[in-house]
Amino acid sequence: MPFRTRAAVGAAVLATATAVLCPAPAVARPAAPGWSAAPAPGGGARPGAQDRPYFYLEGAPGTVLSDRLSLANPSGRTVTVRLRGSGTGSWLRLAAPEVRVPARTRAAVPFTVTVPRGAAPGSRSGAIVASSGGTTGPRDRVPVHLRVTGPTLSALTVESVSVRASGDGAVIRYALVNRGNTVLRPRVAVRADGVLGEVLRRPARSLPGGLRPGRRVERTEKWPDAPGLDAVKVAVTATAEGGAYGSATAGYTAIPWGAAAAAAAVAAALAVGGRVFLLRKRRARRAGGAERGAGDRPGAARTGAPERELAGTGAGTGTGSESAPGSGARA
Template sequence: MPFRTRAAVSGAVLATAAALLCPAAAAAAPAETGWSAAPAPGDGAGPSAQDRPYFYLEGAPGTVMNDRLSLSNPTGRAVTVRLHSSDSGAWIALAAKEVKVPPRTRASVPFTVTVPRDAAPGGHPGALIATSGGKGAGRAAVPVHLRVTGPTLSALTVENVSVRGQGDAAVIRYTLVNRGNTVLTPRLTVRADGVFGPVLRRAARTLPLALRPGEGADLTEKWPDPPGLDAVDLRLTVTARGGAHGSASTSYAAVPWGATAGAALALAAGAGGLVVVRRRRRSQGAGGVPGERGAAAGERPSGTEVADAAGELASTGSGARS
């Protein structure tokens, strides 16, 4: 149950659940074990149909609250029951970890709930677990619903948005972080727009996770059909109860490798052809071509010489070799 927050409020209240709540919420050991576990009736009264189906406690950070667990053994043999709290019930301290209940007897086990001073306002569920071995082997889990009072803050951010891979292997990666002091269940909306209009629209849907205060989660979204050649702006938006809202965006540019490689080869071929022509013209000038010697001496080439040079360049092509 403990969560790390900085909230601090005052006041304490201890309340019990209303008797009209659905009795199906009560937890007891299976009928064949013969014993049962449930919240103890008030004022030392015996168990009845109007008993609390679970524990309900309410208090501010720093509050210490008390209650009692009832173990009933209507059988003709003694039963040894071991007790502990669930992982989420770390605020609970039991007066005894093991209780031997005589035949046709009911035992009452006190426990305390200590709310940390930095506890987050809101609901914090836990449970008391009772188990036994031998002929009366069984297990019972009695829910403990604790509500911490105080102002609540719902805040959620989207971070580290990116797109990895292309084609059917494209995946959207992102991180959600709970920046508030309440547990949040986010809803995600995804949209992407390219140069020629929308390329992706995913309506808001609830994600299968609950983020505790200060907790973050690295998540992914499959994108099996991204555009093959486009510049895309991708935006992720998340919302949650209490007004939490966050969004983040990234850019995604997909360029087919074939097109990129073809363009690069064409540029390389053109550059190679130009180099070959220049080398051939230099070698001809050194061998006594009048036009080249005149140009080297500062004379302007004649029209015939310019035409001959142009024809030579056209005849070599981009694939010529020196």
Template sequence: MPFRPRTAVSGVILAAAAVLLCPAAAGAQPSAAPGDPRWSAAPAPGDGAEPSAQDRPYFYLEGAPGTVMNDRLALSNPTGHAVTVRLRGSGSGAGAWLALAAREVKLPAHTRAGVPFSATVPRDALPGDLAGAIVATGGGAGGRGGRVTVPVHLRVTGPELSALTVENVAVRGRGSAAVIRYTLVNRGNTSLTPRLAVRADGLSGPVLRRAARTLPLTLKPGRSVDLTEEWPDPPALDAVDVRLAVTAEGGAHGSATASYTAFPPGAGAGAALVVAAGAGSAVAVRWRRVQGRNRPPGERDAAAGERPAGGEVADAAGRLANTGSGARS
């Protein structure tokens, strides 16, 4: 068969057109909703290149607060029918910062389109990683609907600050047990996984010691959470100071203290008087020690030789007894 240059050239042109107009067959695709759309949406190749297997599977943007970043979404319709694609940003973080050049794109058969968009990072944005997406929804006859979600990963750069406080500490009795209630507040700009340590000291010494343990939560910047700590065996009669200490990555730490007075069931005012008396005795002992340390050396020696009033009464009684015995003799 004679060789026909024109036919060979036509074949090359058709093959190139097939690659150009059908990027879905060549590149990795973002996730598609059920319905298997015959059109595609994906991050556009850089520098206007044709789609390939090395294309980006998602958008990655990085900038400081106040930065405006630009990129482009590639839409492709390799079918023989026109398709209308509606576009929107999704997600409370990065998705809310996206501005698309067009909200609706009409794709004729066998065509591609690039849709520019921008991401504006607010000036008061906190450093960290955010997730969003561009959602493309197709419409048209012949089963050419469906939805494609293209992920957008956005990183806000800047100095990181880790700050954590524990607040509103309170202890409440619950039958023979008690519950420690408290609030954790993330006052920095990074997500934190807190660690909590608990200690309580009564009139006679320690009554509770719990080593630091990691709490099963991640606290985002600016967020707070109300938590409880069960105390199944508190003292039945005591005046207790409860202290909570929290730490987290980045050097974040905080602490707070609450007082708790425990009474046995049905004790009422009598138990309160006993606890008050115990507390008063402890204070009196401490006061006497302080006063003793503050006296001049001579007075401290004299005070050391003093005896209680009971001892003086006993000595007087002894002297009287001795006097009576001598009179009888």
């Protein structure tokens, strides 16, 4: 009994599903009694024990890759299977979104993966999801692994490092950014140095999950034993495969509230005292300048000289008067 597929793209479908009447293979992976989904064997052969458990496709940006999905129905009734791609977005196109598989029949459904021209080299993962019987019915998932070929670049940066007091300790915040075109698995180390030496050292450790190209992840680390009175420099360093390296620093000054208030009071007192000293010194300079200006005026010098001359003239006249009788005696 032949079967028919309802193609979503009509006559423009890249390829049509094929059906082969045969008993269900022993190596099929049934998602539930009645049918199973798996990569189709090459060359139209029947599934066997050495069949691949997933799809693996490889190509450069701008290429179109194709393969086939096998749907096996060993039961005695027709099964309608719905298909969709996940993980690869608009890259994957199935020849038909829904396939009717008759009893004791195997159907091969073609699909294509179009690699965008601007795709970055590296690995991608997705799947073809097959289901029947509504949202609660049987479901099977066939993995699709795609590798985009081309030159790779591993680049990683550490950004926005900050340290803030929190309770009796502090909190270190930073961001990791993948600036390359490959998935990275960063390892992060944190170190802090104070006035008297090292106060924190956390060796490099791997972060959970991978960091995809162009992604930015914000992270927070607690520092419960942060110093209570010190000026420290915190350095965050990240490394990853391919020689990726990034580092950034931030300063942190921890001062208790009491010490801060005392320091503020001392600073205010010093500021007021310095201002008073400067005002007094400025007034003294002004007063000294005024006295020197009065003594150096030209009119005062001329007035004093005639007084001294007149005093000398008076002394001479008195002496001359006393000698007049003597002159008269001689006469």
